[in-house]
Each structure stands twice: as C-alpha cells, then as structure tokens.
Amino acid sequence: MGKSGHTGDDAAFLRDGGATGALLAKFAWASTSLGPLSGWPQYLKTATAIVLRSPTPMALLWGEEGVMIYNDAYAEIAGSRHPDLLGSKVGEAWPEVIEFNEQVLRTVLAGATLKYRDQPLKLRRSGVLETLWFDLDYSPVPDEAGRPAGVLAVVVEATQRVLAERRDAANAERQRKMLEQAPGFICLLSGPDHVFEFRNDAHKRLFGERDEIARSHAEVFADLPDPGFIELLDRVYATGKRHVARARPVNLRDRPDGPLEQHLLDFVLQPVSNELGKVSGIFVEGFDVTEQARAQAAAEESGQRLSAAVAIARLGIISWDRKTREATLDERTREIFGFGPDSIVTIDDVILRIAPKDLTRIGIGTTPDWSESPRQEREFRIHLPDGVVRDIVSVSVLSPGPNGPNTRAVGLFRDVTETRAAEQRQRMLINELNHRVKNSLATVQSIAAQTLRSAHDVxxxxxxxxxxxxxxxxxxxxxxxxxxxxxxxxxxxxxxxxxxxxxxxxxxxxxxxxxxxxxxxxxxxxxxxxxxxxxxxxxxxxxxxxxxxxxxxxxxxxxxxxxxxxxxxxxxxxxxxxxxxxxxxxxxxxxxxxxxxxxxxxxxxxxxxxxxxxxxxxxxxxxxxx
Structure with a gap:
C-alpha cells in the first residue's frame, strides 16, 4: 500500500475513523481512479466518514471499478487480506467472487438496491478457500446531482449462526428419526385442544393410520368410546402434573370402520412447557402390555396351582449346594426331620437321620452324598432324636448345566407314615407334579423354598x-x-x-x-x-x-x-x-x-x-x- 503526504485539512474527514481511517489518511489515492484526498468530492468524503464511524461492517465500492474503502469492522471480516484491500478494485480484491461483485456493481450503480440473507460465498480470506455465509445489503451512494456514484455495502457475517442452525436442524432430524423408530408408541399434542404435531410408527401401528396432523385428539379418535382419556389430557394440561397409567384398558380400532378390540396400555402423559414456563402441550409415551398382562395372569394361575398342590400334598422342600453342603429347608421339611426353625442344617445332617440299613439300600453309602443321576426317587425311614421313626418318600433332582449336572439340587419329602394305604395315590401325585416341572424344578423349587421361608404371609x-x-x-x-x-x-x-x-x-x-x-x-x-x-x-x-x-x-x-x-x-x-x-x-x-x-x-x-x-x-x- 502506497503512502502520500496529505495535509491535515485534506484528511480531516477521516478523524475518529479508527485504525482503518489512519491507514486511509496515509494511502496514495492519487494512484487510483479516486485521485488524491484533496480532490475528493464532499459526498465521497461524507460517505467515507459515515462508513468509518459505523460499528457495523461496511464498505464503499466507488465508481464503476468498485474501488474499496471500508471500516475497522469490515477489516475483521477481510482477515489476512487487510489492509491490501484498501484502494483496490473489488473484482481484483475478491477474484473468487468476481461475477457476484460485478453483478452487484451493475445493479446498484443503475439505481437499484440488493438484499441477501444467509448468502453463501466461497472466499480465501486467510489463504484457504472456505464457504462463508453473509447477510448483505447494497444501496447506491448518490453524487451532487443525485446519480449513483458508488455502492454502500453493509456486510454482516452469519457463518456461525447458519452452521449452528444447521446443526440444530440435523439434531432435530436425528431425534425425530429416533422417535419414529422407538419401540413404544409416542405422540406429541399441542395446545388446550391437544392437536397432533407428531405420531411415531409404533403409534400408527397400534392406533391405525389416521389423518391426524393439525387435528385434535378428540377429532382424530372420535370413533373410540373413551372420553375419560380426553379428561386425563385436560387435567395434565391444566395442572402441569404428569400422569402415569398401568395396564389401562383402552378400546382400539386398527381403522375407523374396524371392530373394537380391548388392549391394556402402560403410558405416561408428560406436560411440555414453553420458554415462559407455561404448559404448551403434552408428550405421550407408552407400550401395549396386553400380551404381557395375559402372560402374568397365566403365571399367577400356574403359581396358585403349584402352591395349592404343595400345600395339599403337605410336601417338604429342601435345596442344597452339592459343593458346600449348605441346605435350605422349608417349614414342613424341618417338621418332618425334627429340626428347629432357626437351626443351621447341612445336607449331611439330613442324611445322618436316615436309617443305616436304608442308606445302603438306596445307594447313598457310608459317605453321605446323592447319586450323580439327575433324578432319584427313594423310600426310607428316618430316626428322630426323640426315638420316633417315620416312613418317608423323597424325590431329588439335579439341575442340568451346559455340559453336565449342576451343583444345585432340590429334594421333595413327604411323611407317609400314617398314609401308607394311600401310597399309590401319593406317588401318582408326585409323578404328575414332577412331570409338569421336570425341566426347571431344581431352580424353581430352590427359589420357592427360600421365598416361603422368609415371607410373612401366603x-x-x-x-x-x-x-x-x-x-x-x-x-x-x-x-x-x-x-x-x-x-x-x-x-x-x-x-x-x-x-x-x-x-x-x-x-x-x-x-x-x-x-x-x-x-x-x-x-x-x-x-x-x-x-x-x-x-x-x-x-x-x-x-x-x-x-x-x-x-x-x-x-x-x-x-x-x-x-x-x-x-x-x-x-x-x-x-x-x-x-x-x-x-x-x-x-x-x-x-x-x-x-x-x-x-x-x-x-x-x-x-x-x-x-x-x-x-x-x-x-x-x-x-x-x-
């Protein structure tokens, strides 16, 4: 950039023009089409003074060549190209966007104005070509006769805002896709009328395809006789308190003219607040738990049958670890073998109460242990400390593992001393019980024994x-x-x-x-x-x-x-x-x-x-x- 010896009076209009104004005062303007500062017309000086004192990035593109005059704020946008842009022709200053700037000069010097928002431009302001976004306003600067003599450019960089908006939009789209693919049904309702803004795929599969967008929940599902749900929505919207429902019966149709079918739904109605903290909508999320509820009811019925069978048969249950020998006995087993309710018992303590002759007959031997067979049925007598002898029928099961029997075992005991006449019926009952649960009896009965021991009531x-x-x-x-x-x-x-x-x-x-x-x-x-x-x-x-x-x-x-x-x-x-x-x-x-x-x-x-x-x-x- 050249220098010249301008007098103070020549550069008076550049005072208070910041660092760029000082550079303008030293610039050799005689080498440009504008000529020396002393010869500048007043309207150019006035326009230059306005630009230099503005905090907004501004530039003057003067004459048909678009000679550049700009302020400190624009210098920051120019980056490493400042101060070489001062006094240069705009086409030479920004060759990568020469066509854009030539169009601006032609249009504005003809008397028109231009306005661009989020305009992308590929510039090399730091030596690397990069895409930047700007808000641009161009207007003509008139001479003494009112004819356009130059262009006033207001240049505000919007790159960070545009990129942030794009990131937000991308994040919103990702979230929307996640909600679309969520396994549970989801919808978003807005306003006191509960107007649909969004329904995911699971909601559409469960409630059917409907013309719902911009329509209220009551309108979309007018064919479903469930006014109580609208009352729930009204209450959540009015109070701002979430509502949680479990296994709520709801009548649904997969299409408006289809048959009604009752489903059980778990769902949450979550109020959504706006930036002022006021409820503006409701987020609905839930799951169809109809099949789960049916399975639970079947499990309850099965458990009741099992409990009833154990109680009716007056069976004792024991489980033990074949490695540590620790055993867990239910109340009936302790009663049968004469152990106190709080005494610590191992499987060896149980075996030692079996009559010695029966130990050999049933194959346990002198070292107390059960056979490696996964299932054993035995009959034996036991001798209690008070001299009482009882006849016992037992069934023991080893739980299978990936490559052999497990170390956990479960035994069922029944005292048949006074019911020998019903021995055949009792064996049939035990066989039937074991037939039903033979694949998982060991683990199930272990849990049952410990549960019954620690529970307060049935x-x-x-x-x-x-x-x-x-x-x-x-x-x-x-x-x-x-x-x-x-x-x-x-x-x-x-x-x-x-x-x-x-x-x-x-x-x-x-x-x-x-x-x-x-x-x-x-x-x-x-x-x-x-x-x-x-x-x-x-x-x-x-x-x-x-x-x-x-x-x-x-x-x-x-x-x-x-x-x-x-x-x-x-x-x-x-x-x-x-x-x-x-x-x-x-x-x-x-x-x-x-x-x-x-x-x-x-x-x-x-x-x-x-x-x-x-x-x-x-x-x-x-x-x-x-």
Missing part, C-alpha cells in the same frame, strides 16, 4: 415367588438364545430391569464395557438384580418418581466391579433381619461369582458393590459342569 409369598419366576424366566431366555454357553452382562441387566422400566424408564440407567458371563453367574446375577430392584420399588429409590438407580461396571486390570447405586428415594435404614434378598446377595451371589458382595445401607440410598475376576466368571463353566 399373599406376599405368592407375589414374591411369581416375580422371581418371571426374573428367572427372563434370564433363561437369554441363556437359551446362547445355547446355555453364557450371556452378555448388558443383556442380563436389561432383562432383569425390564419389568421395572415399563413406566418409569428414565429412572434406571446403566453403562459399562462388554463383559461375558457364564450361565450360572448370569442366573445368580439376574436374581440378585431382581431382588435389588424389588426392594427399591418397595422401600428405596424406585418408590418415588424422583428416585434414580444407576448400574455401572468397569474392568480395572483383572478385576470386574459392578455397582448398584440408589439416590433420590426415601431415607434408608438397614433391615433388622436377613431376608431372601440379603442371603441371595451375600451368600449365593458371592459364591457363584467367586467374588465378594458388599451392601451398604447409606441414608441417601442403598449401594451394592460386586467384585470378582472375569477369569473366575469364565471358570464358572467348569464349576457348573462338575
């Missing part, structure tokens, strides 16, 4: 037993899919938490690296998580909408740590006695995982930490096959 025992059976069934489904070779930890957690996430899905979160579990640890962990979640629903974080449960796991070296953490629930107190859940966590789970389990009853929420080595989990396969 009702609570039934509810607990059914829930544990459902949890066990979910774990079995996962293992069956893997041919009982094991399961992924994330799948085990998802199956165990599924029944507790139907309505309050955001309350439970989990994260951690991939981990593979053998079959027995997977079953044990599934039951333990079910017990933790059940206690959280009854007493802990899941008993209130504000509560949260976080399940996290990580691998550090050869140590796997799984942490169950509750917060946001009611204050926690340690239990006064050890129930099924405590025994399951602190005995069975630690044993099955070859690790340790620590449960802390902190006031702010229960924390359960499970530590074991992944190598031990893999080794559990061999343990199961032993």
């Amino acid at each position: 009702l609570s025992a039934r509810v607990a037993l059914e829930a544990r059976l459902v949890a066990l069934a979910a774990a079995h489904d996962i293992l069956t899919a893997e041919s009982w070779h094991g399961a992924r930890l994330i799948d085990v957690i998802a199956a165990a938490m599924g029944p507790f996430e139907t309505v309050q899905r955001p309350q439970i979160s989990r994260s951690g690296p991939p981990v593979w579990l053998a079959a027995q640890p997977a079953l044990a962990l599934s039951l333990a998580l079910h017990e933790l979640a059940t206690n959280a629903v009854k007493y802990g974080a899941l008993s209130t909408p504000e509560g949260r449960v976080t399940i996290g796991w990580n691998l550090e070296g050869d140590m796997l740590t799984i942490t169950w953490r509750e917060d946001g629930g009611p204050p926690v107190r340690a239990p006064v006695r050890s129930g099924f859940g405590s025994r399951l966590l602190q005995r069975s789970l630690a044993r099955d995982l070859h690790g340790e389990v620590v449960v802390a009853f902190a006031p702010e929420g229960v924390v359960c930490e499970i530590r074991c080595r992944p190598s031990a989990l893999q080794a559990a396969r061999g343990f199961m096959d032993a």
Whole structure:
C-alpha cells in the first residue's frame, strides 16, 4: 500500500475513523481512479466518514471499478487480506467472487438496491478457500446531482449462526428419526385442544393410520368410546402434573370402520412447557402390555396351582449346594426331620437321620452324598432324636448345566407314615407334579423354598415367588438364545430391569464395557438384580418418581466391579433381619461369582458393590459342569 503526504485539512474527514481511517489518511489515492484526498468530492468524503464511524461492517465500492474503502469492522471480516484491500478494485480484491461483485456493481450503480440473507460465498480470506455465509445489503451512494456514484455495502457475517442452525436442524432430524423408530408408541399434542404435531410408527401401528396432523385428539379418535382419556389430557394440561397409567384398558380400532378390540396400555402423559414456563402441550409415551398382562395372569394361575398342590400334598422342600453342603429347608421339611426353625442344617445332617440299613439300600453309602443321576426317587425311614421313626418318600433332582449336572439340587419329602394305604395315590401325585416341572424344578423349587421361608404371609409369598419366576424366566431366555454357553452382562441387566422400566424408564440407567458371563453367574446375577430392584420399588429409590438407580461396571486390570447405586428415594435404614434378598446377595451371589458382595445401607440410598475376576466368571463353566 502506497503512502502520500496529505495535509491535515485534506484528511480531516477521516478523524475518529479508527485504525482503518489512519491507514486511509496515509494511502496514495492519487494512484487510483479516486485521485488524491484533496480532490475528493464532499459526498465521497461524507460517505467515507459515515462508513468509518459505523460499528457495523461496511464498505464503499466507488465508481464503476468498485474501488474499496471500508471500516475497522469490515477489516475483521477481510482477515489476512487487510489492509491490501484498501484502494483496490473489488473484482481484483475478491477474484473468487468476481461475477457476484460485478453483478452487484451493475445493479446498484443503475439505481437499484440488493438484499441477501444467509448468502453463501466461497472466499480465501486467510489463504484457504472456505464457504462463508453473509447477510448483505447494497444501496447506491448518490453524487451532487443525485446519480449513483458508488455502492454502500453493509456486510454482516452469519457463518456461525447458519452452521449452528444447521446443526440444530440435523439434531432435530436425528431425534425425530429416533422417535419414529422407538419401540413404544409416542405422540406429541399441542395446545388446550391437544392437536397432533407428531405420531411415531409404533403409534400408527397400534392406533391405525389416521389423518391426524393439525387435528385434535378428540377429532382424530372420535370413533373410540373413551372420553375419560380426553379428561386425563385436560387435567395434565391444566395442572402441569404428569400422569402415569398401568395396564389401562383402552378400546382400539386398527381403522375407523374396524371392530373394537380391548388392549391394556402402560403410558405416561408428560406436560411440555414453553420458554415462559407455561404448559404448551403434552408428550405421550407408552407400550401395549396386553400380551404381557395375559402372560402374568397365566403365571399367577400356574403359581396358585403349584402352591395349592404343595400345600395339599403337605410336601417338604429342601435345596442344597452339592459343593458346600449348605441346605435350605422349608417349614414342613424341618417338621418332618425334627429340626428347629432357626437351626443351621447341612445336607449331611439330613442324611445322618436316615436309617443305616436304608442308606445302603438306596445307594447313598457310608459317605453321605446323592447319586450323580439327575433324578432319584427313594423310600426310607428316618430316626428322630426323640426315638420316633417315620416312613418317608423323597424325590431329588439335579439341575442340568451346559455340559453336565449342576451343583444345585432340590429334594421333595413327604411323611407317609400314617398314609401308607394311600401310597399309590401319593406317588401318582408326585409323578404328575414332577412331570409338569421336570425341566426347571431344581431352580424353581430352590427359589420357592427360600421365598416361603422368609415371607410373612401366603399373599406376599405368592407375589414374591411369581416375580422371581418371571426374573428367572427372563434370564433363561437369554441363556437359551446362547445355547446355555453364557450371556452378555448388558443383556442380563436389561432383562432383569425390564419389568421395572415399563413406566418409569428414565429412572434406571446403566453403562459399562462388554463383559461375558457364564450361565450360572448370569442366573445368580439376574436374581440378585431382581431382588435389588424389588426392594427399591418397595422401600428405596424406585418408590418415588424422583428416585434414580444407576448400574455401572468397569474392568480395572483383572478385576470386574459392578455397582448398584440408589439416590433420590426415601431415607434408608438397614433391615433388622436377613431376608431372601440379603442371603441371595451375600451368600449365593458371592459364591457363584467367586467374588465378594458388599451392601451398604447409606441414608441417601442403598449401594451394592460386586467384585470378582472375569477369569473366575469364565471358570464358572467348569464349576457348573462338575
């Protein structure tokens, strides 16, 4: 850029023009078509003074060549090209957009104005060609006769805003696609009339294709006789309080002229607020749980039949670990064998009460143990400490593993001393019972025995037993899919938490690296998580909408740590006695995982930490096959 010796009077109009104004005062304008500053017309000086004092990026494109004069704000937009742009022709200054600028000069010098919003331009302002966006306003600058002598350009860069808007639009589109593909039905209603803004694919499959956009819920589903639902929507909109429904009966049609069919739905009506904090709509999310409810009813009926059969037959149930010899006896078994209600009993204590002659006859031998056969039916006598002799019929079952029998066993006992005449009928009953449950009797009866032992009444025992059976069934489904070779930890957690996430899905979160579990640890962990979640629903974080449960796991070296953490629930107190859940966590789970389990009853929420080595989990396969 050239220099000249302009007098102070010549450059007076450039005062207060910032750093760029100072550069203009030193520039050799005589080398341009504008000539020296002393010869500039007043209208050019006035226009230049206005541009220099403006905080908005502005430039003058003077004459047909578009000689550039601009301010400090425009200099920032010019980047590394400043100050070389001063006094240059606009076509030479920005050759990459020469056609655009030539069109601007022709149009505006002809007396017109131009306005562009979010105009993309490919510029090299820092040596690299990049796409930038601008808001551009062009207007003519008149001379003394009112003819356009130059162009005033107001240039505001909009690149960051445009990119931000595009990111927001892309994020919104991704979220919309996620909602479209969500497994549960979802819709968004706006305003007090509950006008549809969005319905996902699951909603359309369940409620049928309808012409719903910009129409109210009452209009779209006028053919469904459920005015109570509109009242629910009105109440949520008016109060701003969410509504949660479980297994609510709803009559649906897959098309307006189709037959009515009753479904059971779990759903949440969540009020949506605007920027002023006022309710502006309702977000609806839910699941069709009709089949689940039917399955639960069938499970309840099956459980009632099983409980009735056990009670009517007055059977005793025992389960034991073939490695540790620890046994769990129900009340009837303790009564039959003469053990006190609180005494600690092993399977050896039970076997030692069998008459010595019968021990040899039934094949147990001098070293107390059961046969390796997966199922055994025996008849023997037992001698009680008070001298009483009883005749017993027993059935024992070993649970199958991937490569052989399991280490867990279950036995059923019946005292037939006074009912020998009905021996044939009793055997038929036992055979029928075992025929129905032969594939899973070992595990089911182990859970039943411990549940009945710790329950306060028949009702609570039934509810607990059914829930544990459902949890066990979910774990079995996962293992069956893997041919009982094991399961992924994330799948085990998802199956165990599924029944507790139907309505309050955001309350439970989990994260951690991939981990593979053998079959027995997977079953044990599934039951333990079910017990933790059940206690959280009854007493802990899941008993209130504000509560949260976080399940996290990580691998550090050869140590796997799984942490169950509750917060946001009611204050926690340690239990006064050890129930099924405590025994399951602190005995069975630690044993099955070859690790340790620590449960802390902190006031702010229960924390359960499970530590074991992944190598031990893999080794559990061999343990199961032993």
